[in-house]
Amino acid sequence: MSINYTFGLPLLHNFAEFIYYQGLFLPHEVDKIIGFWDDDKTIKATLSGDKKYNDELRKSSVMFIDNTPENDWIYSKLGALAINCNRERYNFDLLGFHQELQLTKYSEGNFFDWHLDFGAGEISARKLSMTIQLSDEEEYEGGDLQFMINKEIVTAPRKKGTIVIFPSFIMHRVTPITKGTRQSIVGWVSGPPYR
Numbered sequence: 001m002s003i004n005y006t007f008g009l010p011l012l013h014n015f016a017e018f019i020y021y022q023g024l025f026l027p028h029e030v031d032k033i034i035g036f037w038d039d040d041k042t043i044k045a046t047l048s049g050d051k052k053y054n055d056e057l058r059k060s061s062v063m064f065i066d067n068t069p070e071n072d073w074i075y076s077k078l079g080a081l082a083i084n085c086n087r088e089r090y091n092f093d094l095l096g097f098h099q100e101l102q103l104t105k106y107s108e109g110n111f112f113d114w115h116l117d118f119g120a121g122e123i124s125a126r127k128l129s130m131t132i133q134l135s136d137e138e139e140y141e142g143g144d145l146q147f148m149i150n151k152e153i154v155t156a157p158r159k160k161g162t163i164v165i166f167p168s169f170i171m172h173r174v175t176p177i178t179k180g181t182r183q184s185i186v187g188w189v190s191g192p193p194y195r
């Protein structure tokens with residue numbers, strides 16, 4: 001039996017669990033971002049909310065990219081991409097980056113197991129998650145960014161400079177690094193609660 005609604009229910013025909021873009025950041029721009037890494041500004045990655053300091057879920061180092069005028073080119077490129085992507089795919093209410101971009105380094109044995117970027121409290125405003133693959137794919141083994149789409153595990157492209165965007169409620173992980181080092185930028189575009 002089919003039900004015909006008498007009102008026009010807006011549907012998302014272009015929804016995708018994740019999307020990737022290549023070529024937005026030029027190789028020298030990616031290298032410049034990698035150059036921001038400063039061991040003195042590095043902190044051990046922690047988790048938001050109740051899961052804080054859970055070594056079993058996540059092991060990596062992070063630092064934050066200050067939202068200062070000289071870093072504006074990164075924020076504005078990513079922001080513009082997020083707006084376009086959102087218009088095409090999701091139609092979420094977005095307000096902007098409410099947290100600084102996170103620069104992450106995964107060394108051998110580091111990982112981030114299955115999780116959502118969305119949850120109660122401070123992370124409930126996250127709408128879109130963005131990742132930039134900063135490392136040359138030949139430089140590390142393991143370290144795959146993967147999505148759980150129903151019961152299918154799908155791996156995101158590893159090519160240096162690839163930007164991956166996904167709704168923050170999608171389950172994802174970074175598999176353990178078995179060799180070398182992987183760096184990424186992670187950012188969240190936020191907005192008011194779903195309604």
Ligand SMILES: O=C(O)CCC(=O)C(=O)O
Nearest residue numbers: 104117131145174184186
């Ligand atoms: O490093 C990545 O590509 C993703 C990391 C991640 O899922 C996160 O920081 O929430």
Ligand SMILES: [Fe+2]
Nearest residue numbers: 115116117172
């Ligand atoms: Fe995540």
